[in-house]
Structures are given as C-alpha cells and as structure tokens.
Amino acid sequence: MSSAFIMTADSPWVETGPGMRRQILGHGPDLMMVRVDFEDKALGPLHHHPHRQVTWVAAGRFEVTVGGEKRTLRTGDSFLAAKDVEHSVLALEAGTLIDVFTPAREDFLAPAAR
Amino acid sequence: MSSAFIMTADSPWVETGPGMRRQILGHGPDLMMVRVDFEDKALGPLHHHPHRQVTWVAAGRFEVTVGGEKRTLRTGDSFLAAKDVEHSVLALEAGTLIDVFTPAREDFLAPAAR
Numbered sequence: 001m002s003s004a005f006i007m008t009a010d011s012p013w014v015e016t017g018p019g020m021r022r023q024i025l026g027h028g029p030d031l032m033m034v035r036v037d038f039e040d041k042a043l044g045p046l047h048h049h050p051h052r053q054v055t056w057v058a059a060g061r062f063e064v065t066v067g068g069e070k071r072t073l074r075t076g077d078s079f080l081a082a083k084d085v086e087h088s089v090l091a092l093e094a095g096t097l098i099d100v101f102t103p104a105r106e107d108f109l110a111p112a113a114r
Numbered sequence: 115m116s117s118a119f120i121m122t123a124d125s126p127w128v129e130t131g132p133g134m135r136r137q138i139l140g141h142g143p144d145l146m147m148v149r150v151d152f153e154d155k156a157l158g159p160l161h162h163h164p165h166r167q168v169t170w171v172a173a174g175r176f177e178v179t180v181g182g183e184k185r186t187l188r189t190g191d192s193f194l195a196a197k198d199v200e201h202s203v204l205a206l207e208a209g210t211l212i213d214v215f216t217p218a219r220e221d222f223l224a225p226a227a228r
Contacts, residue, residue, distance in 0.1 A: 004180035004199070008190035026168035026194035031216045033168040033192055054140040054147040056212055058172060066118035076122035078147055080140035085118070098170050100214040102145045 008035075018042060019091070024108060025098075032104035038062075038091035046088040051101040053081040060095015064088070122149075132156060133205070138222060139212075146218035152176075152205035160202040165215040167195040174209015178202070 006026050013021045019042030025033040036044070038060065046065065055064075056078045064073050066080075066087045073079065075095075081087040089097065120140050127135045133156030139147040150158070152174065160179065169178075170192045178187050180194075180201045187193065189209075195201040203211065 004183065004194050004196075004201075005178070005185045005187065006192045006194070007187075008192075025170060025192040028166060028168075028194055028196060031166045031168050031194070031214065033170060033214065035170075035190075052142060052145045054142075054145050054214060056139060056147060056149075056172075058170075058212075064119070069118065071119045073119065073121075076149075078120045078122075078139040080118050080120070080142055080145070082118075082142060087118075098172075098212055100145065100147065100168060102216040 013037075017044070020044065022108070027104050027109075030103045032101045032108070034099045034101070034105070034108065036097045036099060038089075038095050038097070040091055040094050042091045044089040046086050048081075048084050048086045049105075050083050051103060051105060052083055053087070054100050055079050055081075055089075056098040058096040058098050061092040062095060062097070063090040063092055127151075131158070134158065136222070141218050141223075144217045146215045146222070148213045148215070148219070148222065150211045150213060152203075152209050152211070154205055154208050156205045158203040160200050162195075162198050162200045163219075164197050165217060165219060166197055167201070168214050169193050169195075169203075170212040172210040172212050175206040176209060176211070177204040177206055 019039030023035045133153030137149045
C-alpha cells in the first residue's frame, strides 16, 4: 500500500461468481475492506474462514445465514461472522455489501499486491 | 453480543459532536464497525489511536487528512489509518462514513455492552 487513500475509480473489479464482483478497498496486514456487488439472486454460498468478518448492507436486501441462523437484512443492517462460523448471503434484489476482515484475506490479493 | 445480526432500526445513535452522530454496528473483541452520520461542515478533528481503521464513504463528500496527506473523498472511496497515524474528516456536504476498527474501540462501548 503506497497511499492511505483508495479511490473507487482506481480500484479494479474482479468477477467472483455468477452475478458477483468484488473490489478491494483499504487494507493492511490486519484489516481489509472489500466491496461486493450482487445482481438479483446472486449467491455467496455457505463458507467459513478463520478471519473475523463484519459486513454492512450498503444497498439492497439479502437473506443472510450466520451460524445456522437466517435473517433478512436491508440497507443499513449488518452482521458479524466470528472465527470459523459458517455464513452465506443470497441477494433478494441487486445490492452491495461492505465486508471487512481481520486479519486481511491474503487469498484475495494478487501476488503482486501482497 | 447475543446475535450475529445488528439491525439499524434497533441500534441506538449517540451524538458525538456538533453535527455528528454514531451508531455501533457489528462488533466483537477484535473487530468493530461503526456508522457515523455528518451534517454539512461537521468536523471529526485530528486524532489518532493504536487501533487500525478503515473507512468507507457511504454517502457524501469529505475532506480527509491521513498522516498529513489531504484528499477529497466521495461515495465509494475509502481510506486506511494505520496504528497511531493522525487523521481527520471534514464533511463538505451531509454524509455517512462506515468506520471499522481492529481491535474494537472499547471506549465507544457503554459499560453494560462491554
């Protein structure tokens, strides 16, 4: 990271699955912010990781499952996924999530950016 | 935290200064997400803390200073404040920031919530 500022216009998007694309925002070794845009009905399937995650619904409506509990989240709502807790998100309409991880998701970084 | 889900309608707002209010979103011991709403010209004055911080501009336009470097950030832009690096934000119009800290800002929590 050469700058403290990450401008959305300069940050590349990566397709991560059907109807989903990801943009890495501010990140350091122990904190990483990622924007994920979803088309209607796009699914982030059930998964888990040792990184703690907090997510904010920036736009849209999502069916979110965390640790077996399911809720519908709308703009302004958030969820927390503790270490190794399984979670999934299903877009009930087109929307945007802001995911933040500690430590950083090194697996999201291209080798050149690590 | 009794639930992984934090609904904006259920989360209290705290006035933190002239034209600024804060809502604590998802948080655990090592990760805390906070929404801060700003009125036009509200100022988050220069400060620093050992917590690493990443911030997303959810709405509005801000003059942000980090480590002596100043930039204008708009919706979708972000910044990273490393440990103990001084930073400030000035709202150039009404807007919203999503701040995320590691570790959690225990000083933001009421004693009952710690």
